Amino acid sequence: MKIVVLVKHVPDAASDRSFAADLTVDRAAVDSRISELDEYAVEQALQVVEKAGEGEITFLTMGPADAGDALRKALSMGGDAGVHVVDDGLHGSDALATSLVLAEALKKLEWDLVVCGMSSTDAWMSVVPAMLAERLGVPGLTLAGELTVEGTTVTIRRDGDDASTTVVGSLPALVSVTDQTGEARYPSFKGIMAAKKKPVTTYTLADLGIDAAAVGLGGAWSSVESATKRPPRAAGVVVTDEGDGGVKLAEFLATGKFI
Amino acid sequence: MTEILVLVDHVDGAVRKPTLELLTIARRLGEPSAVFLGSGVANATETLGKYGAAKVYVVDAPEIDGFLVAPKAEALAAVAAQASPGAILVTAHSEGKEIAARVAVRLGSGIITDAVDVDANGVASQSVFAGSFLVTAKVTHGTPVIAVKPNAAAPEEAPAAAAVENVTVAFSDAAKGAKVTAVAPRAKSGRPELTEAAIVVSGGRGVGSTEGFAVIEALADSLGAAVGASRAATDAGWYPHAFQVGQTGKTVSPQLYIANGISGAIQHRAGMQTSKTIVAVNKDAEAPIFELVDYGVVGDLFAVVPQLTDEIGKRKA
Ligand SMILES: Cc1cc2nc3c(=O)[nH]c(=O)nc-3n(C[C@H](O)[C@H](O)[C@H](O)COP(=O)(O)OP(=O)(O)OC[C@H]3O[C@@H](n4cnc5c(N)ncnc54)[C@H](O)[C@@H]3O)c2cc1C
Ligand SMILES: Nc1ncnc2c1ncn2[C@@H]1O[C@H](COP(=O)(O)O)[C@@H](O)[C@H]1O
Numbered sequence: 001m002k003i004v005v006l007v008k009h010v011p012d013a014a015s016d017r018s019f020a021a022d023l024t025v026d027r028a029a030v031d032s033r034i035s036e037l038d039e040y041a042v043e044q045a046l047q048v049v050e051k052a053g054e055g056e057i058t059f060l061t062m063g064p065a066d067a068g069d070a071l072r073k074a075l076s077m078g079g080d081a082g083v084h085v086v087d088d089g090l091h092g093s094d095a096l097a098t099s100l101v102l103a104e105a106l107k108k109l110e111w112d113l114v115v116c117g118m119s120s121t122d123a124w125m126s127v128v129p130a131m132l133a134e135r136l137g138v139p140g141l142t143l144a145g146e147l148t149v150e151g152t153t154v155t156i157r158r159d160g161d162d163a164s165t166t167v168v169g170s171l172p173a174l175v176s177v178t179d180q181t182g183e184a185r186y187p188s189f190k191g192i193m194a195a196k197k198k199p200v201t202t203y204t205l206a207d208l209g210i211d212a213a214a215v216g217l218g219g220a221w222s223s224v225e226s227a228t229k230r231p232p233r234a235a236g237v238v239v240t241d242e243g244d245g246g247v248k249l250a251e252f253l254a255t256g257k258f259i
Numbered sequence: 260m261t262e263i264l265v266l267v268d269h270v271d272g273a274v275r276k277p278t279l280e281l282l283t284i285a286r287r288l289g290e291p292s293a294v295f296l297g298s299g300v301a302n303a304t305e306t307l308g309k310y311g312a313a314k315v316y317v318v319d320a321p322e323i324d325g326f327l328v329a330p331k332a333e334a335l336a337a338v339a340a341q342a343s344p345g346a347i348l349v350t351a352h353s354e355g356k357e358i359a360a361r362v363a364v365r366l367g368s369g370i371i372t373d374a375v376d377v378d379a380n381g382v383a384s385q386s387v388f389a390g391s392f393l394v395t396a397k398v399t400h401g402t403p404v405i406a407v408k409p410n411a412a413a414p415e416e417a418p419a420a421a422a423v424e425n426v427t428v429a430f431s432d433a434a435k436g437a438k439v440t441a442v443a444p445r446a447k448s449g450r451p452e453l454t455e456a457a458i459v460v461s462g463g464r465g466v467g468s469t470e471g472f473a474v475i476e477a478l479a480d481s482l483g484a485a486v487g488a489s490r491a492a493t494d495a496g497w498y499p500h501a502f503q504v505g506q507t508g509k510t511v512s513p514q515l516y517i518a519n520g521i522s523g524a525i526q527h528r529a530g531m532q533t534s535k536t537i538v539a540v541n542k543d544a545e546a547p548i549f550e551l552v553d554y555g556v557v558g559d560l561f562a563v564v565p566q567l568t569d570e571i572g573k574r575k576a
Pocket of ligand 1: 037
């Protein structure tokens with residue numbers, strides 16, 4: 001079985017994120033890492049291959065040169081190869097352009113299953129997997145809290161607000177997995193060393209036959225008009241409980257007409 | 260007037276409140292038409308008309324609920340192809356965003372997700388980077404597809420005809436790839452819906468156990484509130500994942516949020532920091548949640564919370 005896992009390199013959520021002058025995410029100013037939620041995708045792909053006893057895993061990312069770090073991190077957890085779509089023309093791409101580029105890259109690769117994270121931890125859109133399934137015309141089994149692959153059948157459990165549903169599809173298929181699927185493994189020292197030797201192929205827009213006008217800031221179909229830092233919340237009152245904390249709190253709630 | 264499509268979020272025709280918010284927002288942009296997918300429209304037309312839907316397009320086919328998302332997207336795209344709307348609004352929950360994503364690809368349109376407001380010019384506001392920035396954005400290509408968060412507007416009545424128009428859709432094979440084979444409904448708690456509640460009372464790792472949540476539930480019930488939980492509490496299995504507040508759970512924006520035994524990690528804050536009033540009980544005075552609060556109590560939640568619940572009971576009596 002051949003699996004492609006999509007991993008994105010994102011500004012660390014714990015760092016002070018901001019916008020650049022062109023209102024794109026300022027990726028230069030902060031530390032970046034593999035999107036934490038994509039580690040769950042890596043983990044699930046590794047488990048599918050381990051259970052099947054065979055299989056090949058390729059990691060795919062689209063992003064600037066240092067996005068290669070996300071591939072190395074994934075490769076240190078396991079898997080076989082990386083593919084990096086990198087081109088200056090991609091700067092400022094929106095979700096539609098990103099999904100177009102990733103779909104074209106996937107068309108050049110061989111796979112039975114594509115595994116995505118549930119959301120990137122910078123944009124939090126959770127739309128790229130659905131867009132990819134739509135573009136590729138394969139079953140989209142998204143937001144899996146649990147994933148199993150047996151033969152050519154993919155089964156997921158999807159936890160909705162009102163119900164938990166079981167969804168079944170056949171390979172080739174695309175899945176996205178949530179952080180409910182279980183913690184991702186830590187790379188071992190051996191894994192980190194091995195990752196350095198695993199092959200990473202790069203593609204440019206020209207390699208994928210994509211017109212540069214269709215992607216990047218110029219090709220974006222939505223535009224950010226302004227970005228304003230929210231003023232910090234005004235400091236509130238903090239009291240220490242001296243046996244009457246609950247009563248004091250009730251008093252505060254009464255003043256606010258909550259009770 | 261330009262027609263604006265609003266995708267109806269419903270359970271067997273019972274329309275969810277965020278849809279009424281979308282109809283209200285749609286009136287700023289043009290004339291709202293509701294798009295109702297699945298069965299039960301007879302239960303919905305009155306409400307949809309009351310909140311301004313001139314038309315109600317209905318696609319009632321077994322594919323709608325028999326498969327994941329894709330048929331709904333095809334149905335909405337088919338209605339859009341017929342109506343040539345000025346914009347399409349959907350609720351920004353997980354399914355709504357996926358429908359919006361697929362519709363945007365199908366129509367070749369720009370998409371904005373997680374809008375917290377949309378003005379008359381179609382400019383959407385979004386809260387990003389865990390709520391630290393407010394961004395405005397606009398779709399510049401195609402029919403704007405905008406996924407709007409719950410609580411983005413107060414629903415306003417504006418009676419309209421709600422004329423039902425049935426639409427037949429020929430679903431593609433590709434849309435029938437992810438088949439729903441079992442549905443296990445969740446037990447109802449009887450409390451208000453987490454994302455719609457005016458008051459949310461949450462518990463975190465400090466609650467310590469499943470039994471500990473009884474204290475949180477008692478406070479919630481004394482206030483008519485919904486119960487929420489941090490990921491630490493849901494991961495530990497003390498409370499169901501459906502009630503998790505934060506980046507990989509629900510975003511809530513109630514009038515009052517009470518965090519108990521929650522440290523206030525950035526991923527949790529992202530899901531609650533637009534709450535109007537924030538209260539926290541935590542025994543660690545250094546917990547980051549106190550940076551957000553209007554009122555905080557440094558203390559043991561097992562002492563403070565029951566006392567608060569009692570006091571609320573007394574004041575009500
Ligand atoms: C990709 C990703 C996504 C995530 N998504 C979410 C999400 O959606 N939602 C979410 O909540 N988290 C999320 N997290 C986890 C988040 O980073 C924190 O780990 C989590 O929010 C911590 O939960 P907590 O505050 O309950 O626990 P802790 O951080 O352990 O805090 C517990 C607090 O309880 C206090 N306490 C203990 N006992 C008592 C007592 N008796 N009385 C009063 N106070 C007490 C302690 O002082 C402490 O401050 C995510 C993390 C990642 C990496
Ligand atoms: N630039 C990218 N490179 C690789 N994978 C991506 C990229 N953008 C999004 N993805 C994948 O799509 C998922 C959802 O992303 P998003 O829709 O941006 O929230 C992520 O978890 C990744 O698996």
